[in-house]
Amino acid sequence: MKRNRKIKTGISIAAVLVVFALVLSSFNRDEKLFLVDKNLDIYYTLVRELNLFYVDEINPTDLVKTSIDKMLESLDPYTNYIPESDMEDFRFMTTGEYAGVGALISKHGDEVVIAEPYEGFPAQKAGLKAGDILREVAGKSTEKLSTEDVSNLLKGPANKVVRVKVERPGKKKNLEIDILREKIQIDAVPYYGMLDNETGYIRLSNFTKDCGDEVKKAFVELKEQKGAKSLVLDLRSNPGGLLMESVKIVNLFVPKGSEVVSTKGKVKQWDKTYKATENPIDTVMPMAVLVNRGSASASEIVAGALQDLDRAVIIGTRTFGKGLVQTTRDLSYNTKLKVTTAKYYIPSGRCIQALDYSHRNEDGSVGTIPDSLITEFTTKKGRKVYDGGGIVPDQKIDLDRLSSLSINLVRDFMFFDYATKFANEHESIAAPEEFEITDAIFNDFKTFVKERKFSYQSETEEMFKKLLETAKEERYYDVAEGEFEALKVKIGHELDKDLESFKEEVKEMLTDEIVTRYYYQKGAIKSAIREDKGIDKAKEILHNPQAFGSVFTKGKIISMNIQALPAAAELVPLAWEGLFDA
Incomplete structure (x- = not known):
């Protein structure tokens, strides 16, 4: 009896605790709802009072959007x-499809120019070229329009003509061109082919809708028609995209039923596990995946899953570290909220998120995951891997940092403008795999740069200038004037000398810009493959079965001490602010 009474008493206490917990939960929930309603009412009355009494006219739409953007910015960037008004751009980001002329446009000083016409699309077929200055679009002058405004004019209903007036450098008269808009679908796989007799190569630039099918098609062709015995999957500077497409791509290379990624969030409905649901194409072919600091999100899922499952060797530099999942929620008036709802976890159990947005520093800045909280995990074959942000490669590639000269040549459009001039003067060039910058072309570029009165300060010179100003303010300059002036001479630069010192680097970037004018993105990739450290390392490992097998040795530790240095391909976009598809 006593025992039964104790059991009943225990059950009663447990029941009371459960009821108390439910009441407390309900109280907390009701209190939160009250706080939401209270603050929304305050916000509504504040905007109303501003609209009525502020000294100048205000735009309620702009005001509210600014406040929403600032509020969401305090959470995370995603x-x-x-x-x-932005719904069309949102659809393009997820599908890669829009209706327009098929070109990339940007600001070049005060002018809007064609940065790159996409091969095979209306702009290119109508004769537009990179470097063309857009003077009018659909009868409207572009003089005071932003790049976004011009992009919106070029976009529109498919199968409708839009007339543009362009100024072409080297031509006296403006050209008027009619372009028939089409549905534009940007290829997620801009290039695939054979690197040699044995090694296939696939470049994946984003994770838009159906990109998994594009990768599958490319891989099957390389394997069955080209005889590929190994594969390089290039995910460098791929910002990610749709989660399910990353699962489909991993599924091509791992057994059916393998876990690829899981998501965990505050709300249980976001706790999901994604597995390979289809029969794979190949689970044994040696694979290498190329990554860099621009590889993010879905790219990190693919690279991380293939690393955790010991299916591929990862080569490059540490990836970006975006392990946050976003879901879109419909709002009123045809608007949407893209909200972070969960985090990604790859097969070993580690999260790839690098920055901790929920626990900011006292100054409001965002910190990285501290070393004390980094946890050890193991791959399928027992290799040690770690969380704490991004995917650390199995094979590190030290990327060459661009010189200040090259960075400034990019920023001042020297490469771009010279390529425009060169393309206007030369009807054709050799194939992408063969074209080279001769000494004659290089010397012509040097003359061009000088004629444009190009000048720059190196980072060292800029820092020295600040040091000099501080020294003069604090009166240290007077006591060490001779030393300061001697150092100024030593760190100074001469344009001729710098162009010769960084000749190979300058030629490489000039080659890329010129080849793009004749052979577009696909040609630029073909050309760049010739001297690519990542591809060379991948081929070296894939061609050596012993070296490839040693990567997956049990107990092997994948080092965390990798600093990603910016590569040329990652810095070139610095020249273009506000690139827009049109």
């Missing part, structure tokens, strides 16, 4: 409000 939780965003999408107004109705």
